[in-house]
Structures are given as C-alpha cells and as structure tokens.
Amino acid sequence: MSKHIVVLGSGTAGTLTANRLRRMYDERECRITVVDQDDDHVYQPGLLFVPFGLAQPHGLVRSRPRQLHDGIDYRRARIDRVDLDADTVHFAVGGWLTYDVLVVATGAALLPEETEGLTGPGWGEKVFTFYDLPGAIGLHHALERFEGGRIVVDVADLPVKCPVASLEFAFLADWYFQRCGIRDRVELTYVTPLDGAFTKPVAAKALSGLLEEKSIELVTEFTLGEVDGTGGRLVSYDEREVTFDVAVVVPLHGGAEYVNRSLGLGDELGFVPVDQHTLQHLSHPNVFAIGDAAGLPASKAGSVAHFEGEVLVHNIGRFLAGQPLDASYDGHTNCFVETGFHKALLIDFNYETEPLPGHFPATLGLPLLKESHANHLGKLAFEWLYWHNLLPGRELPGIGSAMPERGKNHVHV
Amino acid sequence: MPTATYDDTVVPVDDEGFFTEPDQWTEAMAGQLAREQGVEDLTERHWTVIRFMRAEYAAKGTGPTVRVLGRTSGVSVKELYQLFPKGPAKTAAKIAGIPKPRGCI
Ligand SMILES: Cc1cc2nc3c(=O)[nH]c(=O)nc-3n(C[C@H](O)[C@H](O)[C@H](O)COP(=O)(O)OP(=O)(O)OC[C@H]3O[C@@H](n4cnc5c(N)ncnc54)[C@H](O)[C@@H]3O)c2cc1C
Numbered sequence: 001m002s003k004h005i006v007v008l009g010s011g012t013a014g015t016l017t018a019n020r021l022r023r024m025y026d027e028r029e030c031r032i033t034v035v036d037q038d039d040d041h042v043y044q045p046g047l048l049f050v051p052f053g054l055a056q057p058h059g060l061v062r063s064r065p066r067q068l069h070d071g072i073d074y075r076r077a078r079i080d081r082v083d084l085d086a087d088t089v090h091f092a093v094g095g096w097l098t099y100d101v102l103v104v105a106t107g108a109a110l111l112p113e114e115t116e117g118l119t120g121p122g123w124g125e126k127v128f129t130f131y132d133l134p135g136a137i138g139l140h141h142a143l144e145r146f147e148g149g150r151i152v153v154d155v156a157d158l159p160v161k162c163p164v165a166s167l168e169f170a171f172l173a174d175w176y177f178q179r180c181g182i183r184d185r186v187e188l189t190y191v192t193p194l195d196g197a198f199t200k201p202v203a204a205k206a207l208s209g210l211l212e213e214k215s216i217e218l219v220t221e222f223t224l225g226e227v228d229g230t231g232g233r234l235v236s237y238d239e240r241e242v243t244f245d246v247a248v249v250v251p252l253h254g255g256a257e258y259v260n261r262s263l264g265l266g267d268e269l270g271f272v273p274v275d276q277h278t279l280q281h282l283s284h285p286n287v288f289a290i291g292d293a294a295g296l297p298a299s300k301a302g303s304v305a306h307f308e309g310e311v312l313v314h315n316i317g318r319f320l321a322g323q324p325l326d327a328s329y330d331g332h333t334n335c336f337v338e339t340g341f342h343k344a345l346l347i348d349f350n351y352e353t354e355p356l357p358g359h360f361p362a363t364l365g366l367p368l369l370k371e372s373h374a375n376h377l378g379k380l381a382f383e384w385l386y387w388h389n390l391l392p393g394r395e396l397p398g399i400g401s402a403m404p405e406r407g408k409n410h411v412h413v
Numbered sequence: 414m415p416t417a418t419y420d421d422t423v424v425p426v427d428d429e430g431f432f433t434e435p436d437q438w439t440e441a442m443a444g445q446l447a448r449e450q451g452v453e454d455l456t457e458r459h460w461t462v463i464r465f466m467r468a469e470y471a472a473k474g475t476g477p478t479v480r481v482l483g484r485t486s487g488v489s490v491k492e493l494y495q496l497f498p499k500g501p502a503k504t505a506a507k508i509a510g511i512p513k514p515r516g517c518i
Contacts, residue, residue: 157480221500223479225491237479237494252480268481297475297515 003030003320006089006099008079009256010036010064012044012391013291013305014105019393020313022069030320033073033097035089039064042133043386045302048165048338050136051143052176057133067391079106082262084284101286101316104272106259108161108292108300112251115156115224122229127247130169131161142246143176148185149245154234156224156252157193159269161292161300164347166190166250167197167207168338174214175340189217191234191242196220200354202411203347206369210339224249253300255293271295276351277328279312285319288312296331297351303334306390307401313393332403334360336379344375350403359407361398368408419445424510431506431513435470438510446508451499455508459496462488466509476506476514 005021007014018034025032041064049055065074078092082102089097110131112118118127130136153170155163170190177183190197190211196204197211197218211218225237227247234242234249255270264283267273272289273282276296281287289295290312291305298304307329314327331351338344346366347355359365366375389396414433417426419442425433430449432438443463447455455463465486469477479502483490493501502514 158478223490225494237490238498238500239494268477268484 002028003100004098005030005032005101005103005316006097007032007034007103007105008082008089009104009106009291009293010034010068010074011041011105011107011291012302012386013107013293013309014103015041015064015067015391016306016309016393017103017105017290017312018072019067019069019391020309021316022072023393024313024317027071031073032071033075034068035075035077035079035091035097036064037076037078039076041067043383045162045165045386046383047130047133047136048168048172050133051130051139051169052172053140053144054172057137060133062387067387069392079256079258080261081258082265084262084264084287087286099286101288101320103312103316104259104265104287104289104293105291105305106256106293108159108253109256109270110251111254112249114252114254115227115249117227117229118156118224118249118251120227120229122227122232125229126232126245127227127229127249129249129251131165131250139248143173146186146246148182150187150189150232150243151246151248152189152191152234152242152244153248154191154222154224154242155193155250159271159300160250160253162302162335163198163299164335164337166192166248167211169248170216171210171214171337171339174216187217188215189219189242189244191219191222191224193223194220198355200349202357203349203355203369206345206357207337210371214340253292255295259293267295269295276331277311278315278325279308279329280315280319280325288316298331299333299335301333301335302386302390304332306396307332307334309393310395310401330402332401334399336375336382338376338379339371342373342376343371344379345369345371346375346378348403348408353403353405353408356408356410358409361404362406365407427512429513432510433512435467435511438467442510443508446510450497450504450507452497452504452508456496458488458492459505459508462486462493462496462501462505463509466505466511470506470509470511476502476509476511478502478514 043060046055046060080092128139177186197207198204222236226235259266259270273295292300311327311329315325349355357369424437497504
C-alpha cells in the first residue's frame with residue numbers, strides 16, 4: 001500500500017512513535033519521516049539534577065537521529081506550518097512534505113517572555129528556570145555562589161510539563177543546603193497557582209505534609225502576573241507579593257509556535273485537541289497527537305508519552321487499514337518524585353483514579369505515595385531505561401499502557 | 414449530594430458549591446451567586462465573562478482556565494482579576510452555574 005507517515009518532533013514521543021511504527025510496518029508498506037529542528041536530544045528529567053551538581057550537562061545530550069531505527073527518514077528542518085486541507089507540512093526554509101498520516105509530537109514550548117518582567121533585569125542572575133539546559137546550568141552556578149537568603153520556587157501557571165519537577169526542586173534544595181551546612185540561613189518557599197501542593201487531593205495532602213516536614217513554606221493560589229527582578233519580588237494577578245533573593249520559575253507553557261500558524265490544528269494555547277482515548281484529532285481523522293503537544297487532561301510527562309505510544313501506533317494501524325479505532329488510552333501517568341536524602345516517592349494514576357497509596361505495579365511492588373530508597377533507585381534507573389527501552393519503543397517488563405489496579409488502596413479524604 | 418437555593422429554586426451543587434447540573438442555572442440566579450462570591454454588582458464586563466464561560470462549557474465540557482479566558486474572552490487577565498478578585502476562573506464558573514473548571518494536571 002506504501003503510505004507515508006510523517007512524525008513532527010523527535011523528542012520523547014516522536015522518537016518512540018516512529019520506532020514503534022517501524023517495527024509494525026516494513027519499508028515497502030510504509031515510509032516514515034521524522035522532522036525536528038535540531039539534532040540534540042536532551043534527557044529532560046536530568047535537568048532537575050543539574051542545578052545541584054548531580055548531573056553533568058553533556059551527559060544528558062545525545063544525537064536525535066541515532067535514536068531512530070534503520071529505515072526511518074530523518075529530516076532536520078524547522079516546521080513553519082501544516083496545511084491540513086492539503087495534507088502538507090511546510091518548512092521554514094522552503095520545501096514541504098505530504099503525508100497520509102500526521103503525528104504531531106512537537107512537545108510544549110517554554111514561554112517566559114509572556115510573563116511581565118520575567119526575562120527582564122535579573123533574568124539569568126537572580127531569576128532562573130531549570131526547564132532548559134542553559135537555565136539549569138546558570139542556576140547551578142547561582143546555587144554554588146549562594147550563601148543564604150530567600151529562594152522561591154514558583155510555577156507561573158498550568159499546564160506545565162512534569163508538574164512534580166518544581167516540588168522535587170524544592171525538596172532537593174532543602175537537602176542540598178543541609179549538605180552544604182547552611183540550611184539554617186536559607187528560607188525556602190514553594191509558590192503554586194493550585195489550591196494545594198498538587199492537583200489531586202490524596203497526593204496533595206501527602207506532598208504538602210512533606211513540604212511542612214522540610215520547613216518549606218507553601219503559598220497557594222498564586223498566579224504569577226509580574227516579576228520584579230531588580231526588587232526581588234514576584235507579584236500575583238491579585239496583587240500579593242512574594243520576595244526573593246533567588247527565584248526559580250517554571251514559565252508558562254504553550255504548544256510549538258507553528259501550531260498557531262496552522263489553521264484548525266491547535267487550541268488557544270497551541271496544544272492539539274485530540275480524543276482523550278484514541279489520540280485522533282477531533283476534526284482531522286488522519287492527524288494524531290502524542291506527548292506534551294496533545295491537549296489532553298493528562299500530565300505532560302515522558303511516562304505519558306510512553307503509555308500513549310502503544311495505543312497510538314495500534315490506532316494508526318487501524319486507521320490505515322480502514323477499520324474503526326479500538327485502542328484506548330486511560331490517562332495512565334507514573335512519576336517518581338525525588339525528595340532528597342536518596343529517597344523518592346512514586347505516584348501512579350489515570351483520568352479516573354487519582355494517585356493512591358499502596359504498591360506499584362502490584363502488591364509486592366514499589367511503595368506508592370511513600371518515600372523510599374527503592375523509589376530513588378527507580379528514578380535513577382529510569383535514565384537507562386529511557387535511552388534503551390522507552391525511546392526504542394520497547395515494552396517495559398510488567399508495565400503496560402493501562403494503569404494497574406492491583407496494589408492500590410482506595411482511601412477517602 | 415448537597416443542594417442550594419437560588420431564585421427560589423433548589424439546585425444540586427458539589428461540596429464546594431459549584432453547580433453539577435448547569436441546565437438548572439438561570440440568569441436570574443447570577444446576582445445572588447455573585448454576592449456570595451463577594452462580587453456586589455454584575456456589570457456588562459462581568460456578563461461578557463459569564464456568558465463566555467457557559468459557551469465554553471457547552472462546547473468543551475469544562476470551563477476555561479484564567480489563561481485561556483485571558484486569551485479568548487476579550488477580557489485581559491489583569492481585568493479578569495479586577496472583576497473577580499478571588500480567582501476569575503473559579504469565581505466566574507460558580508456564578509455562571511457550571512462545574513469547577515478541571516484545570517490541568
Ligand atoms: C525539568 C524536567 C523534568 C522532567 N522530569 C520528568 C520525569 O521525571 N518523568 C517524566 O516522565 N517526564 C519528565 N519530564 C517531562 C518530559 O521530559 C516530557 O514530558 C517529554 O519530553 C515530552 O516528550 P515530547 O516528545 O512530547 O516533547 P519533547 O521531548 O519536548 O520533544 C518535542 C520536539 O519537537 C521539536 N520541535 C518543536 N517545534 C518544532 C518546529 N517548529 N520544527 C521542528 N521541530 C520542532 C523540538 O525540537 C523537540 O525535539 C520532565 C521535564 C522537565 C523539563
């Protein structure tokens with residue numbers, strides 16, 4: 001039949017999708033082209049560790065095309081827009097590609113310039129983000145110089161990728177300054193637009209308990225309106241202020257910029273509206289989205305992209321065969337939350353079931369919502385699994401797309 | 414399921430007082446709902462937001478977040494906070510008789 005599947009983006013989601021598709025179809029059946037604007041694949045979960053000197057920046061970067069199986073075309077180009085009526089992707093430098101099926105996997109973009117003052121005076125000196133590599137490196141130097149004062153960790157507004165990374169940063173900062181012997185000279189504050197430490201009540205309770213235990217102040221329902229880098233103030237839209245010596249801000253996120261230029265492709269924030277179970281575009285059946293690019297009520301996380309991958313590739317197969325889509329993504333998300341002192345906790349949830357205590361993936365597994373050394377080792381092991389298992393599109397033994405129910409204790413708050 | 418009474422009509426609400434059945438909402442209920450949220454007078458600007466919330470809910474099954482409101486309702490985030498100081502997305506959803514916006518995870 002020789003169809004052409006074009007995958008936009010070669011990060012976590014695009015890479016694993018292309019590799020899974022290549023395994024499903026041979027080259028005569030299907031041409032697969034992956035497009036990305038640069039060749040450096042950054043292991044983003046590792047960015048959390050860079051500010052604390054726990055990961056070396058160069059160790060987090062590998063070649064994008066080398067993560068793709070043989071027989072996948074790699075095209076390095078900046079996408080300018082998609083013409084959905086003509087099934088065509090246009091590139092910024094000229095040139096285009098036509099497709100039978102399009103997979104949008106261009107992730108989420110950081111939009112720090114959309115918050116007043118955030119990238120103004122003080123940006124890169126007192127105000128940082130660790131959400132990209134240069135930011136994480138800058139913050140590492142700032143923490144090395146830091147001798148005491150107020151550090152504020154702030155999430156500007158949601159959605160953001162890896163919504164627990166900012167909490168992990170606060171926990172690790174507590175550990176880091178204790179290890180340096182200056183914790184008594186450091187005030188730590190965690191500022192969030194949510195009404196608790198996390199969205200879901202059971203997890204929010206456990207996580208705010210941990211903040212309290214570690215003497216990290218929690219400020220809730222604070223939507224960042226303005227940053228005064230010189231004066232060291234974060235100001236919310238309802239005109240409350242939080243002062244800082246160093247601010248660590250997770251900036252606003254939106255979809256990749258070209259989505260806004262592609263008529264009918266994205267929503268108000270540039271994310272791609274797809275059916276939350278089949279991942280098929282709501283108005284263009286030959287378009288699918290996966291990973292952070294998708295406008296779904298699920299977390300933006302690599303684990304989500306991994307669980308979605310299995311469903312997506314199956315449904316693309318059904319679509320190309322002219323059959324109704326039958327695979328369904330349940331919203332399964334799984335995150336290790338590093339808490340410092342060589343411990344981490346684990347949360348596992350889906351659209352319907354919030355993070356609950358118990359064990360993962362079954363009664364004899366890793367403890368859920370509870371700090372343990374085993375979970376910390378799990379978090380560290382994830383890096384190896386990422387490059388060798390997740391990106392190549394293999395199944396993780398014992399961990400499938402559907403959220404496991406065994407081992408979970410249903411509790412009421 | 415808790416209930417509340419607006420404009421002499423008993424309506425089901427959730428634990429936080431958001432309507433669970435938006436069809437039961439009428440414009441006549443909005444004034445009392447607003448006062449409960451500390452908004453004394455509903456101006457035309459408030460109504461722009463309330464109507465927008467209801468239209469978004471009807472189209473998408475959830476109310477918009479503040480950021481989406483700021484981008485699409487024609488009212489800037491700054492002004493939204495002036496109109497609904499206690500948090501525009503939640504307050505406006507309550508006054509508009511739609512469930513609590515799901516927000517993001
Ligand atoms: C600090 C931090 C910690 C994290 N920790 C975890 C964790 O512990 N566990 C977890 O599961 N997840 C974690 N994540 C989230 C995870 O990294 C992302 O959810 C994941 O990378 C999403 O994959 P993606 O393919 O959707 O997007 P990305 O991996 O971001 O890939 C998008 C790709 O699209 C390309 N692109 C965008 N626009 C264009 C264009 N116009 N033209 C061409 N190419 C374009 C980009 O170059 C990029 O390669 C973390 C993220 C951060 C920032």
